[in-house]
Amino acid sequence: MQESRVTYLESVDGLNSYLRKNFSKSSSIIFVDSNVSSEYIFDENFNTHEILVNEETKNITTVEKIWEIMHSNSVTRSTNVICIGGGVLCDVVGFATSTYKRGANLVLIPTTLLAMVDASHGGKNGVNNNYGKNQIGTFYLPSEVLVCVEFLNSLDKEEINTGLIEVIKAGFIGNNKILELVYGDDSVYSDKNLLQLAIDVKTKITKEDLKESNKRMYLNFGHTIGHLIESDSNYQISHGQAVGIGILIALEISEKEYNLNQSYRKNYMTFLNNSGLKSHYKFKKTRSELITILSNDKKVNNEKINFVLLEEIEKPILKEIDIEQAMELIINE
Ligand SMILES: NC(=O)c1ccc[n+]([C@@H]2O[C@H](COP(=O)([O-])OP(=O)(O)OC[C@H]3O[C@@H](n4cnc5c(N)ncnc54)[C@H](O)[C@@H]3O)[C@@H](O)[C@H]2O)c1
Structure with a gap:
């Protein structure tokens, strides 16, 4: 079975260097939790989109917004879709990525402790709807999970x-x-x-x-x-x-x-x-x-x-x- 590579990074500066070194800017798109982008500085040369999410907006409407951004940015199956956020954004972007054109290369960068140890691993994603929490989703493994502990500093x-x-x-x-x-x-x-x-x-x-x-x-x-x-x-x-x-x-x-x-x-x-x-x-x-x-x-x-x-x-x-x-x-x- 395919496995996700897990890499540990001490700082957001180190994470930015890793992204610059390993992902071409022209074939990558970043979705970042807006509560995270307000706390940390990311390389602005990457094509980056802030997404405001929470458990109430963890739904198909947010997925459609992400699909729309993917479409207008010509995302293909060979694009690196990089998600920087907590478990909610990882689940939403994971689902959007697995379904848009049947899947691009997913890279998860979890920013909460729960997402670092749990939500970003194992390939489950999903959104909430009237049937309940996480009832719509797929199994889709990220190729990489980048665990950067500096993100924990801003968590309550x-x-x-x-x-x-x-x-x-x-x-x-x-x-x-x-x-x-x-x-x-x-x-x-x-x-x-x-x-x-x-x-x-x-x-x-x-x-x-x-x-x-x-x-x-x-x-x-x-x-x-x-x-x-x-x-x-x-x-x-x-x-x-x-x-x-x-x-x-x-x-x-x-x-x-x-x-x-x-x-x-x-x-x-x-x-x-x-x-x-x-x-x-x-x-x-x-x-x-x-x-x-x-x-x-x-x-x-x-x-x-x-x-x-x-x-x-x-x-x-x-x-x-x-x-x-x-x-x-x-x-x-
Ligand atoms: N896919 C899976 O296997 C799996 C496993 C467990 C949980 N989950 C899902 O994970 C979700 C919960 O994830 P969560 O606990 O990470 O919540 P979350 O993603 O809602 O994040 C919690 C809050 O912290 C903010 N935030 C994120 N990173 C931050 C940072 N570094 N500094 C400051 N604020 C930050 C977020 O914007 C949010 O307001 C649930 O929806 C659950 O269903 C999925």
């Missing part, structure tokens, strides 16, 4: 925490060393070695199962309950906070189902408390409303829900539970 704590939760998730499902590093030092999130370990967990899984037929679902560890919390709170609880609590509940269920050592949950709880992240959530919706939300979730098939649990540290397992039984586990926490 909430964004760092959201990314850190995904780093921790990678630790639970794929490499315990990650947990030791994160628990040991609260500024370690910008450490290249840590990022690399987390990225390795994701790319190893997606290499084996690009189209999410089995192992890729492990990456949903903590997310089933996390999405339920986000939805129940009307998105007042952030994705990071919600998945953070989702992981805690998944660890508790893993203890019940597989006798997972309690120390993993206790250490994780200490981390959540020390980082000011929530460790509890009280659902507001009724049981049947929650079941409806779970039934609309992508992880549900024939009234069964695929839960990711841990048999052991680094040993995720998919457990198919019927929705009623899942509700018992979630509500009784």
Whole structure:
């Protein structure tokens, strides 16, 4: 299977030099998140377009705007489409690139911690619509992912925490060393070695199962309950906070189902408390409303829900539970 090359760069100056050296200006187009272009200086000789995106504008209208820019700039399949932005822009530009003339060369430059360790790897892209989040999309691997840690300097704590939760998730499902590093030092999130370990967990899984037929679902560890919390709170609880609590509940269920050592949950709880992240959530919706939300979730098939649990540290397992039984586990926490 094709793989994305991952390159680490310390500074935006270094990134600019890398782009000048490796991509011809005449055959490249850059889409940059406008919140990023207001913070950093990029080489103005590249054909660059600022895009203002957020979860509300992560939709087909924004994709059409990008297609329009591609058309008026004569993008072809041999153009390098370079995206500099968070997970939202990477998903939108990835989708627009994979579909415009059936695909140009995609280069992702993630600017949030979540995008660096998660969203820019593994080839998934997509947009939101009436059917739900990320319901329209393709699998389309970038040829390169350029990880530049200087971008982390302008992120707020909430964004760092959201990314850190995904780093921790990678630790639970794929490499315990990650947990030791994160628990040991609260500024370690910008450490290249840590990022690399987390990225390795994701790319190893997606290499084996690009189209999410089995192992890729492990990456949903903590997310089933996390999405339920986000939805129940009307998105007042952030994705990071919600998945953070989702992981805690998944660890508790893993203890019940597989006798997972309690120390993993206790250490994780200490981390959540020390980082000011929530460790509890009280659902507001009724049981049947929650079941409806779970039934609309992508992880549900024939009234069964695929839960990711841990048999052991680094040993995720998919457990198919019927929705009623899942509700018992979630509500009784
Ligand atoms: N494709 C995948 O495999 C995958 C995986 C996980 C998440 N996602 C998607 O990623 C999205 C979330 O991504 P996100 O958390 O990066 O959010 P985001 O892209 O919305 O970025 C968060 C905010 O930070 C701003 N920003 C980005 N980089 C910045 C920087 N360096 N300095 C200051 N501000 C900056 C953005 O403009 C935005 O306002 C979701 O839509 C989710 O569906 C995709």
